[in-house]
Amino acid sequence: MEDRPTGCLPGNRLTHIPRARSLAVVAAATGAALAVSFGPGPVQAITPAAVAPAAASAGLLGLGLLAALGRTPRGRRLWTAIAAAAAALSLAAPLAAGTTIGAKAALAAMHLVVAAVLLAGLPRTTPARQRSRAPSTPPSTPIMR
Numbered sequence: 001m002e003d004r005p006t007g008c009l010p011g012n013r014l015t016h017i018p019r020a021r022s023l024a025v026v027a028a029a030t031g032a033a034l035a036v037s038f039g040p041g042p043v044q045a046i047t048p049a050a051v052a053p054a055a056a057s058a059g060l061l062g063l064g065l066l067a068a069l070g071r072t073p074r075g076r077r078l079w080t081a082i083a084a085a086a087a088a089l090s091l092a093a094p095l096a097a098g099t100t101i102g103a104k105a106a107l108a109a110m111h112l113v114v115a116a117v118l119l120a121g122l123p124r125t126t127p128a129r130q131r132s133r134a135p136s137t138p139p140s141t142p143i144m145r
Contacts (some may be wrong), residue, residue, distance in 0.1 A: 003132075010037065034106055043099055055114045062118050063125070070126050076124040080119065087115030 034046040062083055069075035069082075090111050098104030 017066070033100065034103055035099045036094070036103070037060070037099050037112055038097050046103075051110065058086075059112060062086075062122050066122055066126060076123055080123070083115075083119055083122075087111070087119070090115070 035043050036046060037043045062079075065082065066079045069079045072078065091108055092103070094107030094111060095104055098107050
């Protein structure tokens, strides 16, 4: 029987939950209040109840895109490029809306952890596309007369 964190299904390679928990512990230990403010609006606290659905949504969107692109010859490579670009763009929100430097750093780190887990784990959930080979032809033999 393989060792795996509680709550992970057999064969599930997305086992980086302890790292995400570690980030939350570090953020709490440093006193970083995970809060954002968009413009003149009120300050909103970021809680696990807000993070989990956002991360799950990103995972489901990524999985759907991977399934759609998996039918193309370079689907995984294209998916990786799109997912990496989306991860880079997602860093704009915590960097722009974080209320303190500590909050910005912790929120950006959480975005990076989710991105790393999805970029490393989702391609492993789909079988690799096998290259098609041309039908083999028998070797040509010289014609003897």
